[in-house]
Amino acid sequence: MLSFPARTPRAFRAGLTMALLAGCSASETPSVDAAPVSAAALSDVSDSLRLDARNSDTVLPSAETPAAATAASTAASEPGSYRTPNEYGRIPIVEYHLVEAEDGTDKVSRTRFRAELDTLYARGYRPIAIGELLDKRIHLARGHSPVLFIFDDASPSQFRYIERNGALVIDPTSALGIWLDFAEDKPDWRNRGAFCLLSGAEAGRSFFGNKGIEGQKSEWRFQKLRQLDSMGFELCNHTLWHARLDKYEDKFVQEQIARGELAIDSAIGGYKVRGFALPLGMWPKNRPLAWAGEWTDPKSKRTLRYSYDAVFEVAGGPARSPYDFKFNPRSLPRIPLGGGMPLFPTLRNLEKAGPNSRYVSDGDSTKVSGAVPTP
Numbered sequence: 001m002l003s004f005p006a007r008t009p010r011a012f013r014a015g016l017t018m019a020l021l022a023g024c025s026a027s028e029t030p031s032v033d034a035a036p037v038s039a040a041a042l043s044d045v046s047d048s049l050r051l052d053a054r055n056s057d058t059v060l061p062s063a064e065t066p067a068a069a070t071a072a073s074t075a076a077s078e079p080g081s082y083r084t085p086n087e088y089g090r091i092p093i094v095e096y097h098l099v100e101a102e103d104g105t106d107k108v109s110r111t112r113f114r115a116e117l118d119t120l121y122a123r124g125y126r127p128i129a130i131g132e133l134l135d136k137r138i139h140l141a142r143g144h145s146p147v148l149f150i151f152d153d154a155s156p157s158q159f160r161y162i163e164r165n166g167a168l169v170i171d172p173t174s175a176l177g178i179w180l181d182f183a184e185d186k187p188d189w190r191n192r193g194a195f196c197l198l199s200g201a202e203a204g205r206s207f208f209g210n211k212g213i214e215g216q217k218s219e220w221r222f223q224k225l226r227q228l229d230s231m232g233f234e235l236c237n238h239t240l241w242h243a244r245l246d247k248y249e250d251k252f253v254q255e256q257i258a259r260g261e262l263a264i265d266s267a268i269g270g271y272k273v274r275g276f277a278l279p280l281g282m283w284p285k286n287r288p289l290a291w292a293g294e295w296t297d298p299k300s301k302r303t304l305r306y307s308y309d310a311v312f313e314v315a316g317g318p319a320r321s322p323y324d325f326k327f328n329p330r331s332l333p334r335i336p337l338g339g340g341m342p343l344f345p346t347l348r349n350l351e352k353a354g355p356n357s358r359y360v361s362d363g364d365s366t367k368v369s370g371a372v373p374t375p
Helices: 010-020 039-047 066-077 110-122 130-134 175-183 218-231 250-267 344-350
Strands: 049-051 059-061 093-096 098-100 107-109 125-127 145-152 161-164 167-170 194-197 234-237 275-277 292-296 303-307 310-316 332-336
Touching (some): 107 110, 110 125, 110 175, 130 234, 167 175, 194 250
Parallel strands (some): 093 145, 194 234, 234 275
Antiparallel strands (some): 161 167
8 A cells, every 4th residue: 555644544545545556457458438547637646746755755645636636546447548558668677675674875664665666556567577578578457567676685674584473474574575565455566576696695695694693594595585486586696795796807706606596506406597686786807707607616526607688787777678679688777776766756757758768568468569769
């Protein structure tokens, strides 16, 4: 649900939520007899949203614009009907690190994280997988747009277990717990996105916590990876311990990357890792080693070869559509979110007409709609 002040009556919250959310089920299609909401009306709705959070992401409707509220209500009954399909548009790849009590460097608060899920959902964004982006399998309802979630560094704040009545359960205050609670009543908000993992870093950044850090036991680590995989999320490599790859020679770079992948394989044998996230966004001196290389274990003499279809930068704004001839999966930009880096301005910019506007699905997997970008 959307974020409201604590004293807002429940009935009022429910009414505003229904008015703002632009559709739930992927099977829903607009009525052919209904007049679509105009772009101007949508603009009125956007402009009537009051940004109350310090990070400008918690959106609350203004009580002073009844016309805009009516337009929002119409939009909710006709999900995406006011958006012109454009499958050559831009796709936000949002990047999270720590999800904790307060915003900070590389941190978003739990309240903010939930609010950003609310905002994306209300604006018609739905999560996709790395594989769906790379393989051009973005199947969304007409008028909806893809968003790719990437969680870096494998901290306990993203996925934490707590023990309850002798059983392990996902901590509802972790990012994964917040996500699952948010998605519970939204069948079209799928468990999609990727966790880019560290397996040997300090401070609990070893497959979401070890050695008792934040209450996380080392023996839980592999179980967490298997659970994410079974839920529909993807696993992505982020090196062994987050080394700045630009500072090291080729041999060390390949060891960092290969050992990160080897650890994932130890948890899920034969798992195909398709994505790699550059630590701090720094490329190795030999750039191609970011997506392909090999390392030989000096003890076992086993040689591990790695090859990735996608390499994620640390920043750069929304990504190009996979249908865009300039789409480069080996250099995918992201939107890093943390203290001082809000999501809402990016979403507002994606609403502007032009070559950098958002990807909007036509609901038909047999064709690609929109204006083909010029070379």
